[in-house]
Amino acid sequence: MKVKLRITAKVSLKKYSPYQKVLLKIVINLRDKGFNTSEMSSYLNRNGYLSVRGKAIKPSHIWNMLSKHDSRQKRLNSSLKETIDHIQIKLETCNESIESYDQETHL
Numbered sequence: 334m335k336v337k338l339r340i341t342a343k344v345s346l347k348k349y350s351p352y353q354k355v356l357l358k359i360v361i362n363l364r365d366k367g368f369n370t371s372e373m374s375s376y377l378n379r380n381g382y383l384s385v386r387g388k389a390i391k392p393s394h395i396w397n398m399l400s401k402h403d404s405r406q407k408r409l410n411s412s413l414k415e416t417i418d419h420i421q422i423k424l425e426t427c428n429e430s431i432e433s434y435d436q437e438t439h440l
Contacts, residue, residue: 353385360398370395 349357356377363373370392377390384390 350385356382356385357398357402360395361402364399370399 359377359382360373363376368376373395374390374392377395382390384394
């Protein structure tokens with residue numbers, strides 16, 4: 334009898350570029366000091382920082398950076414919950430199916 338088991342996990346985290354890390358560190362530091370997003374974008378623009386695409390940084394960019402960072406941290410700090418979504422067992426002999434059990438169809 335042959336048994337095949339395939340396990341897949343969908344956990345992907347894109348890495349920050351060195352420049353994104355610098356920007357994020359500054360933004361988090363400013364947030365901790367009580368700056369709002371408009372004040373943060375003004376500070377960054379005054380000091381010559383640009384967005385990753387080379388444009389002026391807007392308050393909405395700051396908000397997105399912080400929102401995505403917070404979501405990422407929440408994902409990283411949470412424990413993973415293991416679930417089994419679908420089980421299918423087939424018994425075969427000489428390429429003919431004898432019995433098939435599909436969990437989803439018998440629920």
